[in-house]
């Protein structure tokens with residue numbers, strides 16, 4: 001019996017570690033997003049149940065989150081049998097230990113192959129300096145520095161005012177889930193999620209933003225979600241809606257609407273009235289707007305809006321960017337982004353602002369936003385824009401989190417509100 005369970009445990013650990021290795025090396029080689037590769041793997045491997053998916057997915061996130069420290073131990077390419085590769089098992093088990101993953105049986109198997117000293121490995125300490133000691137003692141991974149947890153090129157992208165080490169410490173934490181309650185449904189949403197054992201914590205300033213502080217749920221199974229009463233949306237994104245300061249009698253253009261997250265947010269703030277033209281992923285926006293019963297969102301093709309005579313009270317450019325502000329949520333991006341990603345993003349951002357600003361009415365508002373912490377994508381693009389378009393000026397607004405005056409720009413950097421990083425600038429056309 002014991003033998004059988006050991007054999008089963010080994011077979012399961014082998015299938016986990018092979019899946020992790022396959023996906024990890026594929027992401028590193030192709031530079032595709034991790035979540036996309038995970039989805040594609042599970043589509044091909046429908047034998048994986050929900051627990052298997054959880055272990056594989058979580059392990060991959062740990063591996064990318066701590067890659068900067070464990071990369072020296074990992075083999076250069078995918079090992080044929082990952083549970084026979086001591087190097088792979090050292091690297092993977094160290095990452096799982098650093099992240100305090102609860103997969104005891106799987107980790108035991110990895111420790112065994114890795115020949116690590118397990119005496120002190122019950123729990124990974126919270127403090128990063130103590131983690132470094134554990135790595136050195138048990139995994140023989142030495143000379144770890146906090147700065148190794150990000151790529152070298154990133155250091156020149158941030159402001160000299162930023163405390164890089166403090167920023168990286170925050171990057172190593174896991175992202176919480178935030179929801180945005182819409183359609184005035186707080187009571188209903190809190191009741192249903194509460195009954196599912198989910199604890200929610202309301203943000204002190206953004207009244208529709210709630211952080212999931214305990215419990216788990218699959219939104220697709222929740223009635224309130226199916227009825228459009230809430231969306232999963234990071235607090236940083238919710239903050240942008242407040243920077244726009246929309247009114248119910250206005251018309252807005254959401255230029256880079258993507259899947260429509262901000263369009264929905266603005267539509268809710270406009271109480272289902274006014275008009276929002278969204279240029280993005282038609283199918284996705286339509287699905288979400290229908291679910292929320294927002295009749296004030298109109299989905300259009302980008303070229304059609306650019307060529308039209310339309311102008312708007314407000315234009316939101318939630319620009320494509322390097323995504324350095326979501327590195328905590330997507331740790332793979334630190335290692336798969338090209339080192340000129342901020343420079344290339346800044347060029348695209350300038351181009352988008354150039355055509356988008358022409359559609360702002362006289363006296364109207366333009367909001368420029370990124371989920372980047374790069375100076376050249378944020379303040380750099382703003383300076384360039386003001387030089388090219390002197391008919392616009394920065395307009396002061398109140399910081400949605402602090403209630404203080406901003407001078408026209410905000411930079412949200414993970415803490416103290418436990419959200420992604422974001423940047424926003426608000427301009428007024430004179």
Ligand SMILES: C[S@@+](CC[C@H](N)C(=O)[O-])C[C@H]1O[C@@H](n2cnc3c(N)ncnc32)[C@H](O)[C@@H]1O
Pocket residue numbers: 237255256257258259260261262263280302318319320321348352
């Ligand atoms: C930061 S995302 C927008 C997220 C979206 N606003 C939301 O809240 O879900 C940027 C979007 O800009 C789109 N995009 C990329 N290049 C663009 C361009 N040249 N003009 C307009 N949109 C562009 C991308 O497809 C992406 O969906």
